[in-house]
Amino acid sequence: DLTPSMEDYLEMIIRLSDQQGYTRVNRIAESLNVKPASVSKMIQKLSQKSYLKYEKYGMVHLTAKGQQIGEYLLERHHILEELLKTIGARGDLQREVERIEHHISYDNFMILSDFLDFLKDNPEILRQFHQYKQNKK
Amino acid sequence: DLTPSMEDYLEMIIRLSDQQGYTRVNRIAESLNVKPASVSKMIQKLSQKSYLKYEKYGMVHLTAKGQQIGEYLLERHHILEELLKTIGARGDLQREVERIEHHISYDNFMILSDFLDFLKDNPEILRQFHQYKQNKK
Ligand SMILES: [Mn+2]
Ligand SMILES: [Mn+2]
Numbered sequence: 425d426l427t428p429s430m431e432d433y434l435e436m437i438i439r440l441s442d443q444q445g446y447t448r449v450n451r452i453a454e455s456l457n458v459k460p461a462s463v464s465k466m467i468q469k470l471s472q473k474s475y476l477k478y479e480k481y482g483m484v485h486l487t488a489k490g491q492q493i494g495e496y497l498l499e500r501h502h503i504l505e506e507l508l509k510t511i512g513a514r515g516d517l518q519r520e521v522e523r524i525e526h527h528i529s530y531d532n533f534m535i536l537s538d539f540l541d542f543l544k545d546n547p548e549i550l551r552q553f554h555q556y557k558q559n560k561k
Numbered sequence: 562d563l564t565p566s567m568e569d570y571l572e573m574i575i576r577l578s579d580q581q582g583y584t585r586v587n588r589i590a591e592s593l594n595v596k597p598a599s600v601s602k603m604i605q606k607l608s609q610k611s612y613l614k615y616e617k618y619g620m621v622h623l624t625a626k627g628q629q630i631g632e633y634l635l636e637r638h639h640i641l642e643e644l645l646k647t648i649g650a651r652g653d654l655q656r657e658v659e660r661i662e663h664h665i666s667y668d669n670f671m672i673l674s675d676f677l678d679f680l681k682d683n684p685e686i687l688r689q690f691h692q693y694k695q696n697k698k
Contacts, residue, residue, distance in 0.1 A: 508669065511672060511673070511676050512672050513668075513669040513672055513673075514668060514669070515666050515668060515669065516666075517669075520664055520665060520666060520669065523661075523663075523664035524660075524661040524664050524665070526660075527657055527660035527661050528657060528661070529652050529653075529657060531650075531651060531652060532645065532650040532651070532652065532654075532657065535648060535649050535650050536648070536650075538690075538693070538694055538697070539648050539690065541693075542689075542690050542693045542694075545693070546689070546693075549686055552679075552683070553675075553676065553679050556675075556678075556679045556682070556683075557675055557679075560675070
């Protein structure tokens, strides 16, 4: 039930939250490069869906539910970026991952995550792939 | 310089084009589940960019440039879907690929394509991955 934009906010909020699990509207606005008014609007929506609590002085606290999904979204981003990097993808991977991450189902993400673990545990496969590409040229 | 929507149109037009390289506005509208008026609008834009020619009786002809990019877009779709399927992804892959394909750079697509060839040429790696997942459970 989360839109790509909501996912981006939750991912950023958890990035910005310290150990106590909170950040501020202004920091979110700066980090996502949007106006504080847009952040406030989205914060209201996410608060209605019980992902966070909006408190005085612009403080934003994730709920347990928000913390859980935020951690998943952040991990999904890191793992997709690392998987692409691992097989040799280059360029603005941060940006590419920002755009694809929302469209991968949970089940398929788990498979991609297992596949990354598999490649990390079997480094000879990447050496073999590198050799394969050389031979193709 | 192509938007995701333009890419979807070119991909569909080449799917629908027969050996003579043409299709019709109505068939495009049906296949993309949009109104003929929307198709006409997009056809105009793509014609201005020299990807196709719009002729009488609603006939749409790809130019050599349109044919070339259309073939790339179709191949990109097929390869991304096959790569996901190959490592075990399931569910509505058609839909997932529709949403991610536009955001992968040409260079990184080439790497993913090489990686798929590599996996197809080395089927023991997929067996090893399958075993790896079993052992994890
Ligand atoms: Mn992200
Ligand atoms: Mn497609």
